[in-house]
Amino acid sequence: MKNMLRKGTKCLIVQSKFSSLSFWNYIDVCEITGAKYPAAPLGLLTVAALLPQQWEFKLVDENVEPLLPEHFEWADIVCLGGMLPQQPSMISIIEKAHYHGCPVVVGGPDPTSQPELYNSADYLVLGEGEVTIPLFLEDLEKGATSGMYKSEDRADMTIAVVPRFDLIRFQDYIMVGVQYSRGCPFNCEFCDIIELYGRKPRTKTSEQIIKELQYLYELGHRGHIDFVDDNFIGNKKNVKRVLPLIKEWSEEHKYPYYFSTESSINMTDDEELMQMMKDVDFRYVFVGIETPDDEILKLTNKRQNINKPITEAVDKIYSYGMVVNGGFILGFDNETDQTAGKMIDCIQDSGICVAMVGKMYALPNTQLTRRLQREGRLFESSSTLEGNAHLDQMTSGLNFVTTRPRLEVLEDYIKIIKNIYDPKNFYERIKYTGLHLKPSNKYRPSFSKILKSLNAFSKVSMKAGFSKTTGGLYWKTLVNVLLKNPKGVEAAVNMAAMFIHFEKQSEFIIDLTKEEIKSVMSFGENEFNESMFAEA
Template sequence: MNVLLIYPVFPKTFWSYDKILELVDRQVLLPPLGLITVAAILPQNWNFTLVDRNIRAATEAEWESADLVIFSAMIVQKMDLIAQIKEAKKRQKLVAVGGPYPTSVPEEVVQAGADFLILDEGEITLPLFVDALQKGETSGIFRASEKPDITITPIPRYDLLELDAYDSMSVQFSRGCPFQCEFCDIITLYGRKPRTKTPAQLLTELDLLYELGWRRGIFLVDDNFIGNKRNVKLLLKDLQVWQAQHQYPFRFNTEASIDLAADSELMDLMVKCNFDAVFLGIETPDEASLKLTKKYQNTRSSLSDSIDKIMRVGLRPMAGFIIGFDGEKKGAGERIVEFVEQAAIPTAMFGMLQALPNTALWNRLETENRLLLDSKQDINQTSLMNFLPTRPIEEIAQEYITAFWTLYEPERYLDRVYRCFLKLAPSPCKAPFKTPELADLKALAIVIWRQGFKRRTRWKFWHHLFGIFKHNPGVWEHYLTLCAHNEHFLEYRQAVREQIEAQLAEFIALKTAQLDQPENTEPDFSQPETALSSLP
C-alpha cells in the first residue's frame, strides 16, 4: 500500500521563529514526530511518503500514487487540516486522521469527510485500523479505553524526514503528567500517570539520528520531562555516558514543572548530558489564580528563587504565562511583565487563557454557559479568548497587548538576556571544535549589523556582548543565539498587537449589536455573537 502522510500548516505562532530560521537557512523549527511514529507502527512493507506542508505541498505525483492519506494535527493546525481532508476527498482518496485535535474534537474531521478516525494513542488504535483495512472496511472510528505501554513503541521513521529543513529534532521519552492544572489538555489526552520508554530504547533512537548525520539540537517533547523522576534519572545516567562517548553531538532542551528546582541531582544530571534550556509553565505570579486553576506545584516555593536556581546550574529558563484567569485582578499584565523582568527570563511565551476541548476548564465553562464557540479560532498567541471571563475582555486584551509589546521591546529584551546570561553557568560538556557553517556565519553577520549598527540597540548590543566576554565568556555563543531571537520578536509583537486589536474591534462591534437587540430575546450561547450580551 502506498501511504501519503501529510502534516498540516502551522499558522505563525510564538514558536514559529520564521525570521531566525531564514537567517540559518532552515524552514521549520521541529518535525512531525507523531506522524513518523505512526509510520513506524504501521506495517513496514507499506510504502510511506511524508509531506510536511510547513516545508512544501504534496506534488501531483504524490497525490496520484497514494492509496491512503493519513493526517495528524494539533488544534492550532485545524484550518489547514480540514482543507487538506477536503482536498484528499476531492481526489477520491481514502483518508485516515488522528492526533491530539481529532482525538479531542472528532466531529469536525468527520464533517470534513475523513473515512477513518484513529484516535487516542496509536500503539493501540493503529493495529485496529490495519485489521479493518485488511477486512475490506472503508470507514471506522477506533478508540482506546486504556493507555499503552510505550516501551513497545518502535523507533520513529526519522529516515522519512527532510532533515536539512529542520532546525531541531524531536524525541519523546514520556507521556502524561502527574499534576491537575484545570486548563491543560495533556492530562486529558495522556493521563496523570507518566509512562516512559526505557533508557536503552531512547538511546537506540539517538543512535539512529547520529547515523543519519544529525548534529544539531534535540527537543525532548515530553510535556513534563520530569513527571517520573526516578525513570528520568535512570535515563540521564545512561545518556551522560552516551554523550561523552560520542563527543556531545547533541544539545538538548525540554519542558518541565517548576519543582525541577528542588532536585539538585536531577538538574546536575541534565546539565552533564548537555541540556541547555528548559521550558517552565509559570502561568502567573498571582498565587490566587494558581490555586484556582489547581496549579498547586507553583505555590510551594518562591517562583523567582526556583528560576534563579535553575539558571545558575546552567539551564536557560523559558517560561509560559497566561492572562485571563477567573477572579484575576486588574493589572495582571503589568504583574507578569514585572515578574519576567525581575526573574530575568529571556523567553516568556505569553497568551490569553483559552479553554481547550474536554479539559476541566472547558467542562466547567460549558456548565456555566460561558463558552464562545467559534469554529474559525485556531487558538494561539494571536487569538482572543474563547470564553466569557470574569472581568471585561476589553480590559484583559488591552493589558495583554501592552504587556506583550513591552516584554519584547528590543532594548528591554537585550537587557533581560544579558542579566540572565551573567548568571547562567557555562556547560561542562566540551564538544570538539567544529568549523561553523556558512549559513551560521552569515546569520551572525546580519545580527551584528542590524542590532550592533543599524538599530538604536547598537549601544546596548556592544556593551552587553563585551560584558559577557568579560564576566561569563563560557556562554557567549549561547548568548548570541538569544540576541538573534530579537529578530523574531520584533516582528511577532507587531503581529500580536494588530491581530488582537482587530479581533477586539470585531468583538466590541458584535457586543454593541447584541445590546441593540430587543431585551426579550433569549441568548443562544452556542454562538459568539449571541453570547456577547452577557459580557461583564
Template sequence: MPNSFWSYQETLDLAGLRSTNPPLGLLTVAAMLPSDWEIRFADRNVRCETEDDWAWCDLVIISAMIIQRQDFRELIQKGVFLGKKVAVGGPFPTSVPDFALESGAHYLILDEGECTLPLFLEALERGEPEGIFRSAEKPDVTQTPIARFDLLDLNAYLAITVQFSRGCPFQCEFCDIINLYGRKPRTKTPEQMLAELEVLYQMGWRRYVFVVDDNFIGNKRNAKLFLQALIPWMEEHQYPFILLTEASLNLAEDMELVELMVKAGFTLVFMGIETPDTDSLLGINKVQNTRQSLIDSCHKITRAGLQIMSGFIMGFDNERPGAGQRIQQFIDDTGIPQCQFSLLQALQNTAMWERLKQEGRLTDSLNTFHQGAIMNFVPTRSVEEITEEYIEAFWGIYEPMPYLKRTFRHFMMMNGWRGKTCRPITGKEVGLFFAICWRQGITRSTWFRFWWQLVTIALLKPRLFYDYMTTLGVGEHFFAYRHQVRAQLLQQLVKLKQTKPVPDQPQVEAEATACVTI
C-alpha cells in the same frame, strides 16, 4: 503551521531553515505501518505535497494540532474530492473528532497510535470503508519503535524531536495533557533513548534535540536513570547535541536532578509559570507553583546552568487588574528571555472547558489558540480590559532593548557546568549570527548595548556564547511577531465593541438620574 510563538518564522528565514521541528507523531506512525507499504512523507512546513503525490497514493494519513485546523480541513476535503481514502489522527482529532468527521475523513485513528493503529490496519484488511478507532488503554511506550527520521530533510529543521515520556502527574485545570496521556507518566527505557540518539548521530545531526515530553520530570526516578545513562554517551560522543525539554517548576526542589540534566547536555527548559498571582495559581489547581517563591525557584535553576523559557497566561477567573504589568515585572525580575505569553483559552474536554460549559460561559469552543486570539469564554473581568493589558505587556516584553538586557542578565547568572563539544558551526548558523550582528548591532538603537554585551559574554562566559547568540536570534521572531499580535487583537477588539449591545437612551438617562439622586 500559522505564524505563532512557536513558529520562529523570522528567525528561521534569517537562518535559511524551513521549520522549527518535524512532526514526530507522523514519523512514529510511519515506523509502525506494514513494512511492505510504500510511503511518501510531506511536512507541509518544509514542502507541499505535489499533484504527482496525490495521483500516486491510495491512502492519505494526516495528523494535526488545533492551530492547524484550517489546513487540516482543506487537506481532508482535497483527498475526498480526489477519491482517496483519508485517515486522520493526532491531538486535534482526538480532542475534537467531530471536526474531522464533518470535514469528510474516512478513518479516525484516535488516542495513542500504539493501541489504535493496529485496529485501523485490521479494519483495512477486512475491507471496511470507514471507521473510528479509540482505546482507553495507555500503551507501554517501551514497545514504541524508533521514528522514521530517515524520511526527513534534516537541513530544513532547527531541532529534531524525540520523546522520553508521556503523561503528567499534575491536574492543572486548563491543560489537556492528562486527558490525552493520563496522569501516570510512562517512560521509555534508557537503552531506547540512546538508540534513538545514536540514529540521529549516525545520520550526521549535530544541532538541537528537543525532548518533547510535556513534563520530562513527571517520573523523577526514571528521568534520573535516563540521565545517568545519557551522561557517558554524551561524553563519549563529545556532546554532539544541544538538548532542550519541558518540565514543571518543581524541578527547583531537586537540585540533583538539575545537575544531572546540565551534565547530560540539557541547556534550556520550558516551564509553565502561568502567573505570579498565587490566587490564580490555586484557582487553576497549579499548586506545584505555590510551594516556593517563584523567583527564587527560577534563579536556582538558572544559576545551576539551565536557561529557562516560560509560559504565562492572562485571563484566569478572579484575576486582579494589572495582571499584565505584574507578569511583565516578573519576567524582568527573573531575566527570562523567551516567554510564551498568551490569553487564556479553554481547550475542549479539559476540566476548565467542562466547568465553563456548565456555567454557560463558552463563546467558541474551537478558537484558533495563538497569541493573536481573544479568549473563547466570558471572563470574570472585562474582555477589553484584559486584552488591552495583554497587548501592552506583550509589546513591552518584546521590545528589542528590554529583550537584550534581560537575555544578558539571564546568561550572566548561569554558572553551571557545560561540556566541551565537537559540534561544527554550520554555514547557516554563521549566516544567522551575521544577521543578528547587522540588525541588533548596526541598524537598531540597541547597537551599543549589543556590542558591549557581546564582548562581555565572549570574555566571561565563552561556553555560553553560542546559546546566547541563538537566543538573540530567536528574539528577531518576537520583535516582528508582536506587530502581528497587536494588529490581530486590536481588530478583534473593534469587532467586539461593535457587536456589544448598547442600552437604549431612556434607560441610560433614568440610571443617570438615579445616581444623581443618590
C-alpha cells in the same frame, strides 16, 4: 477497493502548515541558521513506524516544502494528524486528497478532542496510535472503507517503536524531537495533556532512548535534540535512571548532541536532577509559569507552582546552565487590575527572554471547559477555527465569558506584549540571562557545524547589530556578557536572534488584539457575548 495491506502500498504522510505568524514558527531564525522550520514532525514519524513496514512512505511537511498534486497522484492512501492550530489546513488537505481519489486517515490531538469536525475523513484513528492503529489495520485487512477507532487504553511506552527518522532531511530543521514520556502527574484545570495521556507518566526504558539516539547518530544527525515530553521530570525516578546512560553514551560518542525539554518548575527542588541534566548538556527548558499570583494558581489547581518565588527558581536553573523559556496565561477568573503589572515584573526580573504570554483558552475536554459549560460561560463554537485569528495561544483565547471586563483583559494583554517585547526591555533580559547563565557546554560540533554557526552569528550581527531599533543594544549587551561571563555569549546571541522574530510577531499580535477590542466596543460587552453564544 485495493488491498491496502499489500507490499508496496504507497502512503503519503502530510504535516500540515503552521502559520509563519505563530509564536513558535520562528522563520527568521530558521533562515539565519540555514533551516526551513524549527522542529521535525515527530508524531507523524512515529505513525510511519506503526504502519505496515512493507508500505512505501513519502513524508511531506508543508512547513518545508509545498504539497503538490503529484504527491496525491503517487499515493494510495494519505495520513495526516495535528493540533488545534492546524485544524483548517488539515480539513483542506482531506478535501484535496479526496479530489485526487485518495482515502484519508486522520488522527492526533485535535481530531481526538473533536472528531466530529473531521467526519469528512475516511478513517478516524483517535487517541494513542500504538493502541488504535492496530485496530484500524485490522479493519483495513477486512476491506473496511471507513471507520472510527478509539480506545480508553494507554500505550505501553516500554514497547514503543523507534520513529522513522529516515523520512526527513535533518538540514531542514533546527531540532529533532525524541519522546521519553507521556502524561503528567499534576492536575491543572486548563490542561488537555492529562485528558489525552493521563496523570500517571509512562516512560520508555533507558535502552529505548539510547537506541533512538544511536539511530539518529547513524543517520547523521548532530546538534539539537528536543525531548518533547510535556513534563520531562513527571517520573523523576525513571528520569534519574536514563540520564546517566545518556551521559555514558554521549561520552562514548564525543557528545554529538545537546538537549532541550519542558518541565514543571519543581525541578528546582532537586539539584541532583539538574546536575544530571547539566552533565548531558541540557541547554533550554520550557517552564509553565502561567502567573506569579499564588491565589490564581490555587484556583486553577496548579499547586506545584505555589510558594515558588519565580526569580529565585529561574536563577537556580540558570546556575545549572539551562536557559528558561516561560509560558504565561492572562484571563484567569480571579485576576485583578494588578495582574498585568505583576506578570511584567515577573518576566523582567527573572530575565526570561522567550516569554510565551497567551490568553486563556478553554481547550476541548478539559476540566476548565467542563466547568465553564456548567456555568453557562463557554462559547460552544469556539474550537472551530477560521482565518488568522487562531494561530496559537497568543491569537486565540478567551473563548468564554470573562469574570472581569473583556476589554480590560485585552488592554492588559497589549500592555504586557508591548512591555516585554520592547527592544530595551528584551535586551535587558538578554543581559540578565547572559550574565547569570553558567553553562558547561559539552556538545562538540564538527568543523562544518562551526562554520555554519559562524555564518549564523554574522547574520545575527548584521540584522540585529545594524538595526535602528536594536543596533546599540545588541553590541552593548554582547560586549557586557563577553567581558563578564564569556560562556553566556552563545545564549545571548541566540536570544538576540529570537528577538528578530518576536519584534515582528508582537506587532502582529498587538494589531490583532486592537481589532478584537474594536469588535467588542462596536457591540458592547454584553452584546458581544450574546453574539458569540448565538454562533454556537
